[in-house]
Amino acid sequence: FHITIRKIEEINIERLLNYLKGSAPLTGEIQACVTILNTVLNYKPRNNFAVVKRGVFPETNDRPKYLFGGTELKTGFCQSMRPAIKLVLGYMIVNVDTCAAVFHPDGSLLDYVAKILGKRNVEELRRGISDSERRNLERSLKGLIIKVIHRGEKQTKYKIERLTSQAADFTTFTNKKEGVEMSVADYFAQTYNHSLEFKSLPCLVVKKNLFIPMEVCDILPGQKYEKTIGDKAKADMIKFTACKPQERFDKIENCIQNIFKHNEDENLRDFEINIDPKMMTVDGRVLKSPTVMFNENSKQQNIFPVQNGRWNPRDLVLLRTKPLHNWSVLVLADRRSCPMEQVKRCMIGLKQKLTEFGMEVGNDPYINYENPQGNIESSLQISVQKAHNNKSFPPQLLIVIIPRKPSPLYGEVKMIADTKIGIVTQCILAEKLRNPNNKSLWANIGLKINAKLGGHNCNLMKEELSTIGKVPTMIVGADISHPGVGQKDQPSIAAVCASVEPNATTYYGRISVNKQIRNETIECLGEMISDLLKAFYEKNKVLPKRMIFYRDGVSEGQFRSVLNREVIALKNAFDKIYQKDPPNLTFIIAQKRHHTRFIPVNRKDTDKLGNCIPGTVVDQSIVHCNEFDFYLQSHSGLQGTTRPTHYYVLHDENKFGADEIQNLTYRLCYLYARCSSAISVVPPIAYAHLLAARARLYPTIEVPGEQNCGESESISSIPLVSKELAKVMYFV
Helix, strand or coil, rough: CCCCCCCCCCCCCCHHHHHHHCCCCCCHHHHHHHHHHHHHHHHHHCCCCCCEECECCCCCCCEEEEECCCEEEEEEEEEEEEEEECCCCCCEEEEEEEEEEEEEECCHHHHHHHHHCCCHHHHHHHHCCCHHHHHHHHHHHHCCCCEEEECCCCCCCECCCCEEEEEECEEEEEEEECCCCCCCCHHHHHCCCCCCCCCEEEEEEEEEEEEHHHHEEEECCCCCCCCCHHHHHHHHHHHHHHHCCCHHHHHHHHHHHHHHHHCCHHHHHCCCCCCCCCCCCCCCCEEECCCCEECCCCCCCEEEECHHHHHCCCCCCEEEECCCCCCCEECCCCCCCCCCCHHHHHHHHHHHHHHHHHCCCCCEEEEEEECCCCCHHHHHHHHHHHHHCCCCCCCEEEEEEEEECCCCCHHHHHHHHHHHHHHHHEEEEEEHHHCCCCHHHHHHHHHHHHHHHHCCCCEEEHHHHHHHCCCCCCEEEEEEECCCCCCCCCCCCEEEEEEEECCCCEEEEEEEEEECCCCCCCCCCCHHHHHHHHHHHHCCCCCCCCEEEEEEECCHHHHHHHHHHHHHHHHHHHHHHCCCCCCCEEEEECCCCCCCCCCCHHHHHHHCCEECCCCECCCCCCCCCEEEEEECCCCCCCCCCCCCEEEEEEEECCCCHHHHHHHHHHHCCCCCCCCEEECCCCCCHHHHHHHHHHHEEEEEECCCCCCCCCCCCCECCCCCCCCCCCCCCCCC
């Protein structure tokens, strides 16, 4: 290689110091200063340990943590410098935290192959594998670097390109040395005196016409698993990474002393960077929890105080329910695994819970069995039609029993029901029907069904939502779903959800496709907001005078770009809809993917896991110098260390005070329709995330540009949701 290094520019660190003192705005040059400091900070650990993204993963003597499917979970650490602070002017802080990544396990390739294919042990591989197993294995192993171990010290490294279509004893090549064609198994027996024990397995193809048996290969350590792990592996990962606060903080302190060793780092010393190894102590406060209101027929109409951000839905009547006069059940599982009597008993249990919640439920649903391998659209239509035949009007709800998860059936059912038929659906896994008396399951499903049909599960006292109750206000949440690993041909999908009632419990959603993949800006925001403003007017006969816009999925480096473009798009939408007096706009970014964690100094101030209690706010000492931002932990985690959400108020025409916007944000977290607890981020963002994930299930099609954001050329789009569903929360 020929490398040329040339000087581009000099970065003046004085600009950063001025910013820290509050006498200069945040600019690209200041961000460059921070980037340089982070490069210096991480140079030594990134050269000494395995690296995945911003994390470093030292070798440990800990017992390996294997996930379902054979991959290995490793825990590591990450660190970054951040500008500080309002009270400690002129300083930077170092944010250190634990992190985790999925790796291919090192060692025997055969052991890994057995785990990938779900075999009980390596011995089961002797009989060979099926074509479908071979394809699955090839997807998992492609790109993996291995070394051969059958030639003593000469352990050559190779990258796996693919697998042979036949086993080692049937995979042949021409031995140029002897001029004969022979199998790989015969070659190893003749050349290395090595009789293959697993000759029924395919070989690795590492180069053209270079085949290597799996049993003579070891996996090199430190290789990141780049593909998406399955649901069972994700469950394992959550279990392994759940770490109580004190344990997590002990690990961080140990890392600072024994891994990062800042005060022994010659690079930091050369740049005259000194780091205090002690953790910071910051001041926080706890906001008062709101009163959660239910129907007057509840055993307890008003719940206050809400203990630990949770309440028990037992004996509660939902605030406002919708009647369910006609419904149907479609079973996409065989009668042996999901018998009719079992389904009937479960539907009786669900109906009983819906009735307890205050819903008026009609006759028992019509139950229809269909072949999961057949035409799903036809199956859905038949179930809807047969229920319609029993009544004078079509069903409002279709319960769909699917055999397993993950299953392509789920996406197909949702796509057809949302875009072609126009009916609310609720999918249930067949395995969940084993216990007809599972009241917690029926309660969770009941909350979703009432919300999907247009009901209100709960609300807060009027005075607790006075910020949005004084004048007509629209609360908006927006998110972008980018294509995941292995989805390079898929577009980025934007979702926007907006409240359409004064109490901010009912949200309508709109989706669109970004023309530019991985563009952080919502390209069709103006059109989506215009449509939602019209819906607000149709429901309230007045347009909102305030808009509070919560935006998810934006990194700090993208703040200004997204703010400038999306605020302009919102203003343009206001100009189209309003004749005069457009709404005052507050634009807030919510960040969940960060590494700031809190632990109370006093044990008496913690929850049962040792976390801060819900409502904890930190808005000094670790927030930005010249910005309006705060950390809010609004929920109580079920396990591990609870992560607060970092909110940045980037644009505020409503001139909210810190207390006002913090209390509103916290109280909104108690109004999430899907559960009986406060959640970690404001509901409109959670709904936008659900809606974007739902739209990801729809097929992408090419349409003329005029149909999407006024573009002139053809671009990717997704099917429109039916008119029947556009006015309900079908996505919860």
